[in-house]
Amino acid sequence: MQKLPPGKIKFRNLPKAEFKGRQRQNSKNISKDIKDDDNSTVVAPPITANFKLRLFTVWGVLIAAGIGLGINLYNLQIVRGPKLTQKARNQQMVNLRPYMPRRQxxxxxxxxxxxxxxxxxxxxxxxxxxxxxxxxxxxxxxxxxxxxxxxxxxxxxxxxxxxxxxxxxxxxxxxxxxxxxxxxxxxxxxxxxxxxxxxxxxxxxxxxxxxxxxxxxxxxxxxxxxxxxxxxxxSRAGNGxxxxxxxxxxxxxxxxxxxQLTIDTRLQRAARSALKNQMKRYSAKRGAVIVMDAYDGSLLAMVTQPTYNPNEYSKADISLFRNWAVADLYEPGSTFKPLNVAIGLEAGIINPDDVFRDSGTIQVGDRTIKNSEDKRYGSINIAQILKFSSNIGMVQMMQRMRPSVYYGWLEKLGLGQGMETDLPFSVASQLKSQEEFITTPIEPATTSFGQGFSLTPLQLVQMTGALANGGKLVTPHVVKGLFDSKGQMHYTPTRPEARQIFSPITAQKVVEMMETVVSTKGTGKEAQINGYRIAGKTGTAQKANAGGGGYMANARITSFIGILPVESPRYVVLAIVDEPKGKDAYGGTVAAPIAKEVMEALITTEQLPPSQPR
Structure with missing residues (x-):
């Protein structure tokens, strides 16, 4: 009989019954039968303790790995999930601050x-x-x-x-x-x-x-x-x-x-052209022109010369960036006289028909005041005081008012205070202290003809506007508001309410008196416009020393302020030229012609009809 290897059992040539019995006997130890080609059956080895240990070890490792994987997934998805999500988004997204153009x-x-x-x-x-x-x-x-x-x-x-x-x-x-x-x-x-x-x-x-x-x-x-x-x-792609x-x-x-601004470039161009030509003619240091609609304070033109090209601002003198018509003070001289007349009429110290004696000089304390070019005008009424620009008549007029009351009126006009405007770098006007004004007789006297205090050109326009609009002090401004492409307004600046300073009757009387200045024999005759009634006042003032104390020799500032039309006042035009050269450099010869050109352009742009014959 052939010897089999250990663990092998041969069932060949056994009776069928015996074979089945042995099969049942060995089934406890045989896990799987495999029949080969020669009808012999090979049985797998029995499961031992070592095999079970290895099996449990493998299953333990798999279970432990699964538990670890689950814990890691929980940590990634639940514990660290929000942070990782944000990190991924940061890698996939980019923060941009788009270029937003300034408004036109x-x-x-x-x-x-x-x-x-x-x-x-x-x-x-x-x-x-x-x-x-x-x-x-x-x-x-x-x-x-x-x-x-x-x-x-x-x-x-x-x-x-x-x-x-x-x-x-x-x-x-x-x-x-x-x-x-x-x-x-x-x-x-x-x-x-x-x-x-x-x-x-x-x-x-x-x-x-x-x-x-x-x-x-x-x-x-x-x-x-x-x-x-x-x-x-x-979002951005993987390549960025x-x-x-x-x-x-x-x-x-x-x-x-x-x-949108209130400025009219047509008027602006006319003003600059007239100013440049006159400054060149008189070799002046600088000049300015302002046009204001006195009804609401909107500025239709504001020109200063010399100026700069904002597209090439780096090439300009830095001093030109400050608009001196808003930021520099000066003594207005005779252009302030109409406002003093309005104060006198409103306070009741004078009547339109009052007459004063102008002898050419007047003594105030230890000071002697004279008219320009030592002129004397004899007996003159208030309109003639403005017409001939009599300093003596103005001093006598304002001497009728107590200095304390006069000072109160100057403060009411806004002297010594700042002015509301949407233009930058505006400065407050300067006025002597109330104590000095009241106790020093020369102060009210010089103030009567526009010296001894200072203001900006724009503030003078604002105050004169009160004569043109029925007595109200309005806010000069250039910003009309924000409009969309369809012309619909979305924003309008809020401005202070206009303050009533003079009565409409007083304002109109002063305007009519100012009309005599632009008459044939008035100092402002160069501002006459055929067919139109123009009111105005010239000014030729000494320039105060920058360091204070006295006035500069051979330096003057010439100006003309006009109102039109006289029958229905609305527009105020100021022309001012600083330090013109020449013996004939006065407000009437230097500034009035500038104002005339500007007013002619204003008549065209605003389509003002000719005045009706009186």
């Missing part, structure tokens, strides 16, 4: 005064030129309006990063791109642009490279001109590219509102 500025006729536009900075890198330097310089010089030889010299002196222009328009940039020259780099950016250049610079102002207003309404109205900006989160399809709804989105 337009004039009363919707002419553009300031706008943000796309510009280009041009740099040259001569070492990268694919054409000869002289050829590049020649072609660029034609486009940039520069000297070709100077450009070539710059190219020879520096190999790279030569700044040629910092604010090229898109059209010019396109022409440079069309040259197809290597070594020319155009960098796109946005910049504030002022189409009218220096025409409205004293009103509009300018912004610096950081887009911050530095003068004019660009400075004082910064909050209204800047649109609100909010950071926007955009932004995916605009995932931009939030309505992005980019900003309002279409712009700021």
């Amino acid at each position: 500025v337009i004039d009363r006729n919707k002419n553009l005064l300031a706008v943000d536009r796309q510009v280009y900075t041009l740099h040259a890198h001569p070492k990268q030129f694919n054409k000869p330097r002289h050829q590049v310089a020649s072609e660029l010089a034609k486009i940039l309006d520069q000297d070709a030889s100077k450009l070539e010299s710059r190219f020879a002196a520096q190999n790279s990063n030569i700044l040629l222009n910092s604010a090229l328009s898109e059209a010019v940039a396109d022409r440079i791109t069309g040259l197809r020259f290597d070594g020319l780099e155009l960098r796109q950016r946005y910049a504030r642009y002022y189409p009218t250049q220096e025409l409205t610079s004293e009103v509009v102002g300018y912004v610096n490279l950081d887009r911050r207003g530095q003068a004019g309404v660009e400075y004082s109205q910064e909050k209204l001109l800047e649109r609100a900006t909010q950071a926007v989160r955009l 590219a932004l995916m605009p399809d995932y931009a939030p709804e309505g992005f980019p989105n900003f309002d279409d509102m712009g700021m």
Whole structure:
């Protein structure tokens, strides 16, 4: 009989019954039968204790791994889930603060005064030129309006990063791109642009490279001109590219509102032209023109000369950024006399028909006061006092009023106080202390003809406006409001209510007296306009020393303030020229002709009909 290996049992040639019995006997120890080709059966080894240990170990490792995996998933999904989600979003998203252009500025006729536009900075890198330097310089010089030889010299002196222009328009940039020259780099950016250049610079102002207003309404109205900006989160692809399809709804989105001013550029142009010509003729230091609608205080024109181009503000004298018509004080001289007449009439110390004796001089304390050019006018009424600009008559008139009462009226007009306006850097006028004014007789005397105190040109216009509008002190302003592209108003500045200073009857009487100044024999005859009734007052004042104490020798400030039309007063025009040269440099000869030109332009722009014959 063949010997079998241990653990093998042979069932060959056994009776069927015996085979089944043994099969049942061995079934407890056999896990699986396998029949081979020769009908023999091989039985797996019995499960031992070591095998069970290994099995339990494997199952333990698997269960432990599953538990660890579950704990880790819980930690990732539940405990650290929010932080990891935020981290993933930060990697997939980017925070952008989109460029939001400042609001446009337009004039009363919707002419553009300031706008943000796309510009280009041009740099040259001569070492990268694919054409000869002289050829590049020649072609660029034609486009940039520069000297070709100077450009070539710059190219020879520096190999790279030569700044040629910092604010090229898109059209010019396109022409440079069309040259197809290597070594020319155009960098796109946005910049504030002022189409009218220096025409409205004293009103509009300018912004610096950081887009911050530095003068004019660009400075004082910064909050209204800047649109609100909010950071926007955009999705980006794996390569970092932004995916605009995932931009939030309505992005980019900003309002279409712009700021409208009360300024009329047509009138502004006429005023600047007249002022420049007269300043050149008299070699003057500086000048200003202001036109105000006395009904509501809106300024239709405000010009100072010299001025600057806000598109090239870096080339300008820094002193020009301050609008001196708002920020500098001066003694108004005789242009203040009509206001003193109004005070006298309103206080009841004079009547329109009162007559005064002008002998050419008057003694006040230890001081002697004279008329200009030592003139004497004899017996003159109040209208003639204004007509001939009599200092003596004014002193006598105001001597009828107690100094304390007079001082109260000056304060009521706003002297010694600040003035509300939407233009920046406005300063308060100056008036002597009440004690000094009351106890020193010379102070009320000099104040009667406009000296001994100081104010700004704009404040004089405001006060004279009270004569043109029935006695109300209004707020001079240039901002009309915020309007959208359809012309609908969304914001109007809140201004102080007009204060009633004089009665309408008093105001009208003074205006009619001022009309004599612009008559044939008046000091303001140069302001006459055929067919129109014009009221006015000239002024030729000494300039006070900057350090205080006395007046400058051979220095004067000439002015003319006008009101039109006399039959229905509404508009106030001030022309002022500082330090004109020449023996004939007076308010009537220097400033009145300027005012005339401006009023002629005003008549055209406002379509004022001729006055009816009296």
